[in-house]
Amino acid sequence: MASVIINSQLLPEEQAHIPISDRGFRYGDGVFETIAVQGGVPYQFEVHIERLTKGLAALKIAFDAQTLAAQAKQLLRANDVKEGLLRIQVTRGSGSRGYLPEKNAATGALCVLETMPMPQISGKPATLWQTRYTKPSPKSLPVQFKLCQGLNSILARMDADENNCFDALLCNEQKHVCETSSGNIFWVKDKILFTPAIACGVLEGSMRSAILRLSPWRVQEVDATAGQMTRADAVFISNVAWKVLAVNEIKPQGIHWNSEALAAEMHALIEQDIASYTQQHAGQWL
Amino acid sequence: MASVIINSQLLPEEQAHIPISDRGFRYGDGVFETIAVQGGVPYQFEVHIERLTKGLAALKIAFDAQTLAAQAKQLLRANDVKEGLLRIQVTRGSGSRGYLPEKNAATGALCVLETMPMPQISGKPATLWQTRYTKPSPKSLPVQFKLCQGLNSILARMDADENNCFDALLCNEQKHVCETSSGNIFWVKDKILFTPAIACGVLEGSMRSAILRLSPWRVQEVDATAGQMTRADAVFISNVAWKVLAVNEIKPQGIHWNSEALAAEMHALIEQDIASYTQQHAGQWL
Numbered sequence: 001m002a003s004v005i006i007n008s009q010l011l012p013e014e015q016a017h018i019p020i021s022d023r024g025f026r027y028g029d030g031v032f033e034t035i036a037v038q039g040g041v042p043y044q045f046e047v048h049i050e051r052l053t054k055g056l057a058a059l060k061i062a063f064d065a066q067t068l069a070a071q072a073k074q075l076l077r078a079n080d081v082k083e084g085l086l087r088i089q090v091t092r093g094s095g096s097r098g099y100l101p102e103k104n105a106a107t108g109a110l111c112v113l114e115t116m117p118m119p120q121i122s123g124k125p126a127t128l129w130q131t132r133y134t135k136p137s138p139k140s141l142p143v144q145f146k147l148c149q150g151l152n153s154i155l156a157r158m159d160a161d162e163n164n165c166f167d168a169l170l171c172n173e174q175k176h177v178c179e180t181s182s183g184n185i186f187w188v189k190d191k192i193l194f195t196p197a198i199a200c201g202v203l204e205g206s207m208r209s210a211i212l213r214l215s216p217w218r219v220q221e222v223d224a225t226a227g228q229m230t231r232a233d234a235v236f237i238s239n240v241a242w243k244v245l246a247v248n249e250i251k252p253q254g255i256h257w258n259s260e261a262l263a264a265e266m267h268a269l270i271e272q273d274i275a276s277y278t279q280q281h282a283g284q285w286l
Numbered sequence: 287m288a289s290v291i292i293n294s295q296l297l298p299e300e301q302a303h304i305p306i307s308d309r310g311f312r313y314g315d316g317v318f319e320t321i322a323v324q325g326g327v328p329y330q331f332e333v334h335i336e337r338l339t340k341g342l343a344a345l346k347i348a349f350d351a352q353t354l355a356a357q358a359k360q361l362l363r364a365n366d367v368k369e370g371l372l373r374i375q376v377t378r379g380s381g382s383r384g385y386l387p388e389k390n391a392a393t394g395a396l397c398v399l400e401t402m403p404m405p406q407i408s409g410k411p412a413t414l415w416q417t418r419y420t421k422p423s424p425k426s427l428p429v430q431f432k433l434c435q436g437l438n439s440i441l442a443r444m445d446a447d448e449n450n451c452f453d454a455l456l457c458n459e460q461k462h463v464c465e466t467s468s469g470n471i472f473w474v475k476d477k478i479l480f481t482p483a484i485a486c487g488v489l490e491g492s493m494r495s496a497i498l499r500l501s502p503w504r505v506q507e508v509d510a511t512a513g514q515m516t517r518a519d520a521v522f523i524s525n526v527a528w529k530v531l532a533v534n535e536i537k538p539q540g541i542h543w544n545s546e547a548l549a550a551e552m553h554a555l556i557e558q559d560i561a562s563y564t565q566q567h568a569g570q571w572l
């Protein structure tokens with residue numbers, strides 16, 4: 001039986017309950033992080049904590065994220081996680097029934113830490129489905145953070161699944177490429193690495209930032225149509241589970257790429273960086 | 287101690303917990319309804335159940351909403367609710383960790399029924415704050431239903447509160463009027479009642495539909511800028527708690543209206559309809 005931590009308290013999974021009055025349950029009023037654990041070390045932990053902190057500030061949820069390293073360490077040990085995912089979710093907690101949070105809420109924020117197995121993926125190149133759903137605008141929501149507002153991603157992902165595709169490609173209302181339902185997107189053309197700029201309405205992915213930091217190619221963050229992507233030499237997608245995954249086709253257009261070699265090159269650089277991060281931070285975590 | 291119903295089971299409020307694996311908590315993956323109860327009868331119950339059913343279909347959540355009338359009746363009796371709110375939330379339940387729901391989820395949908403006191407409002411005319419947040423597009427999400435994705439409304443409502451306004455006015459990216467964070471909006475000009483069309487990105491409010499049905503003025507559903515609204519004879523907003531509430535100012539523009547007389551006329555028609563509905567449906571509920 002795995003353990004979880006709710007509001008700093010280590011509990012067996014079967015006792016992992018939250019009240020129905022929690023605003024995360026009522027309104028998705030919170031943010032979360034999913035962190036890859038390798039060799040017992042959560043990769044780029046400080047990058048995730050920084051994004052979580054910024055997301056909480058954008059939502060005006062008062063919570064001290066500095067307490068999370070000790071809790072994460074306690075949970076990874078309790079569950080003896082060597083390889084897997086660490087998930088941290090912080091919501092505004094209970095305390096008001098309408099959209100306006102009470103100023104002096106009875107409870108503070110709610111914080112849940114869990115561990116999960118790393119999803120197994122085949123690693124074979126992915127086919128994307130250009131979904132009819134558009135990505136919500138950054139003028140509507142601070143979409144650069146992992147908001148507990150997953151419905152747009154869920155609807156897009158189900159749309160891809162119904163069309164026998166691995167993931168969905170989401171564009172914004174201006175028909176510019178943003179990301180997939182579950183990851184960031186990149187393309188390489190003439191030794192330049194392109195990826196949509198955050199301002200297009202893009203998640204500030206932790207694996208995205210690692211790729212931009214490690215890229216062997218010059219990097220350009222762009223505001224581009226899907227048409228520009230179609231002329232690329234290679235296309236790949238990233239998140240904490242896939243790391244880097246080649247894209248070989250986009251449907252229904254039926255555009256094909258041979259992305260495997262360049263994606264494998266980037267994937268190897270990420271794996272190298274993870275190994276090096278794990279080694280450097282082992283003392284802190286193990 | 288009030289009771290709640292979770293998955294058809296009547297429980298004391300203190301036992302009203304849900305698992306952290308619920309997709310409502312993780313992703314806001316669900317829909318809800320808030321229904322006004324007067325004289326022990328939930329007003330327009332069938333209108334709410336129809337919207338809930340359509341919302342669940344849009345999200346592809348399998349759930350039989352026809353069982354809800356008996357449960358609602360049981361809960362209203364258990365809590366002896368004469369005047370108040372009945373809240374029904376249905377989420378996709380537990381069963382998968384990523385955005386894609388598992389095809390054969392271990393659990394089905396999760397359904398929670400609660401009762402709450404009717405919020406007390408002064409009834410004095412409201413001042414609205416034109417917020418910088420835009421309403422999410424109906425191309426991104428089926429916003430005509432009450433999705434458990436409240437963050438846009440929450441951010442807009444907090445923005446209004448910080449500017450000492452009662453509620454926020456939300457426009458879409460095309461700068462066309464949609465609604466407030468918590469209600470629908472209407473204006474009367476030369477004996478015509480205007481309200482933004484659902485296609486603009488507007489909640490299909492139950493009180494909105496009652497107002498359109500009972501209006502003493504000819505009704506026009508429009509795609510309009512805030513400028514068109516400013517030339518109105520009266521402006522008012524609606525939801526299940528306020529019924530009809532006059533708007534006397536919009537900030538920061540500082541446009542003023544004398545909306546009280548026409549808003550009161552519409553409010554009286556709604557009160558009359560509620561009284562008549564309660565009388566007609568008493569046998570079914572009491």
